[in-house]
Amino acid sequence: MEPMMTMMKGNEALGEAAIRAGCRFFFGYPITPQSELPAYMARRMPEVGGTFLQAESELAAVNMLLGAAATGVRAMTSSSSPGYSLKQEGISYMIGSQLPCVVVNIMRGGPGLGNIQPSQSDYFQIVKGGGHGDYRMIALAPAAVQELVDLTILAFDLADFYRNPVALVGDGLLGQTMEPVSFPPVKTTDDDKDWALTGAHNRPKRVITSLELNPENLEAHNRVLQAKFAAMEEREARWEEYRCEDAELVVVAYGTSARIARAAVDAARNMGLRVGLYRPITLWPFPGEGLTRLAEQGVRRFLDVEMSSGQMVEDVKLAVLGRARVDFYGRLGGMVPTPREILGQIQELMGGEA
Amino acid sequence: MKRIAGMPESMSAVVTHYCPGCSHGVLHRIIAELIDELDLRGRTVGVASVGCSVLAYNYFETDFVQAPHGRAPAVATGVKRARPNLFVFTYQGDGDMAAIGTAEIIHAAARGERITAIMYNNSIYGMTGGQMSPTTLMGAVTATTPYGRSEENGRPYRMAELLAQMPGTAYVARTHVADVANIVKTKQAVRKAFEAQIRGLGFSMVEVLGNCPTNWGMTPAESNRYVLTEMLSYFPVGEFKDVTKEALAGVHA
Ligand SMILES: Cc1ncc(C[n+]2csc(CCOP(=O)(O)OP(=O)(O)O)c2C)c(N)n1
Ligand code: SF4
Ligand SMILES: [Mg+2]
DSSP, X not given: OOOOEEEEEHHHHHHHHHHHTTOOEEEEOOXXXXXXXXXXXXXXXXXXXXXXXXXXXXXXXXXXXXXHHHTTOOEEEEEOHHXXXXXXXXXXXXXXXXXXXXXXXXXXXXXXXXXXXXXXXXXXXXXXXXXXXXXXXXXXXXXXHHHHHHHHHHHHHHHHHHTSEEEEEEEHHHHHOEEEEEOOXXXXXXXXXXXXXXXXXXXXXXXXXXXXXXXXXXXXXHHHHXXXXXXXXXXXXXXXXXXOTTOSEEEEOXXXXXXXXXXXXXXXXXXXXXXXXXXXXXXXXXXXXXXXXXXXXXXXXXXXXXXXXXXXHHHHHHHHTTSSEEEEEEOOTTOOOOHHHHHHHHHHHHHHHO | OOOOSOOOTTBOSSOOOOOTTOTHHHHHHHHHHHHHHTTOGGGEEEEEOSSGGGXXXXXXXXXXXXXXXTOHHHHHHHHHHHOTTSEEEEEEEHHIIIIITHHHHHHHHHHTOSOEEEEEEOSSBTTTTSBOOTTOOTTOOBTTBTTOOOGGGOOOOOHHHHHHTSTTXXXXXXXXXXXXXXXXXHHHHHXXXXXXXXXXXXXXXXXXXXXXXXXHTOOHHHHHHHIIXXXXXXXXXXXXXXXXXXXXXXXXX
């Protein structure tokens, strides 16, 4: 039977997808532009026997998440940029303690309080660390509401599989976008993991900690974490190539800017220009492999488009490694590029080369 | 044969890292005895904080999770909400609870989380080498108040009295462990706090005055005298909130 399609806003679809993934614990704190998500969870959680809790701060919320995750259940928190900054403490501790969870960042303009408009300027923070210590976390960046649903469910599975937090990254535009979506049936999850804190009844006690005072042991622990990160890099890079087969120029963009860039690519194709789109779906691990291949196959220029001053472009350059030219176009402070602007950039670059 | 002495089952048979004469161990033992007596071992999750007691998880035979500095009440909230049948307690220092973790403890109390917070108040940051804490007494010399705590540092505040005002608290007390009679009283208070959680009455907290001979620069005996004189004169012992009796009488039913 075909699953039912419903019209839903991104933020709410994310919440419903989390519930379908078996998430029963949500800890939040209000911040625009993600507030519909906690509101949805506050309404839905009691209906499915779950718990929604409004914390006193993002610090408290992420540490409640740590506590819930330590008992083996599927749990989530969400925020937007200034709040995501506060979540870094808990993320670092959860990675050190090998606890699975999902953390959502619906990015807005910064730095500081910035504004509430869509932005992609937290890429560095999400992808390069943010918190303290040598760590990595998978970051998923959907570009449409159905993909948001699918990646939310995937996020919980990946978190459990690797015992590591997973970031789900969007912006206010995706959160507000209303599109038809279908949901898979509700999953039943196994919360009785062999490391979960459930009370030392008829078994030895279990301890979850990120502390290891002996440097030799802490190095060994870090090696274990690094091996997990290497496995993620090996297996979890995801991306989409659109009209790249014979492209001379490839636009690289993720999330909202990829959606806009796609329209620009179609317009360019209509004008006879050989242009494609490369859309990273995981921001970490960064899917550089496909870019390297495209550069080797003869793509001569890449145009990286972001709603930031140029953060992901550093990873694009590393993947291309001088085999082709990499240009950048960005809008800042909550400004969103238009397809026409991007098309203009494409024309300028291709014209300049002719 | 009747056993008259020995280690509580909930206490690990290991040597602790605490300094000689430090009372952290006394408070650990009280908690472990009560976990045994109330038959809680198989459903307990302790939450260790950041301070000298950060390694508490090595000393209890119960499940444990280690929280970031000050966040133990939030972590405990997550544990308890996820698995309400668990018995959940935090073990925090005065710096952890009354400085960096003020927001977390106040709101856990205000929400009436069914958890128990134990605070070891030695009026100093023990682990980091003896700096001023929010409960350091006026005039006290510490690493960061080399001329003595003065008005510009503000005055020490009283956590138990503060939490007693929170709507969600069921039981709040202050005790000390500087002599035998009061070790016994501390155990009675912690028992009431644990029972308040078990009966689902709300948040419970016991602030326990204890020593830090190392960072106070005193012998263990001198440090206990400091608790009995200086600390007790600023931090009175007593029960500041106790709804357990009303609950028994059906007033809160
Ligand atoms: C975020 C953060 N800030 C500071 C520290 C350093 N630190 C470790 S223990 C501690 C104070 C502990 O004092 P208290 O809670 O009174 O416990 P005690 O050692 O006295 O038992 C501090 C500031 C830390 N670990 N994490
Ligand atoms: S530093 Fe103070 S509180 Fe810490 S173990 Fe030593 S005596 Fe106890
Ligand atoms: Mg202290």
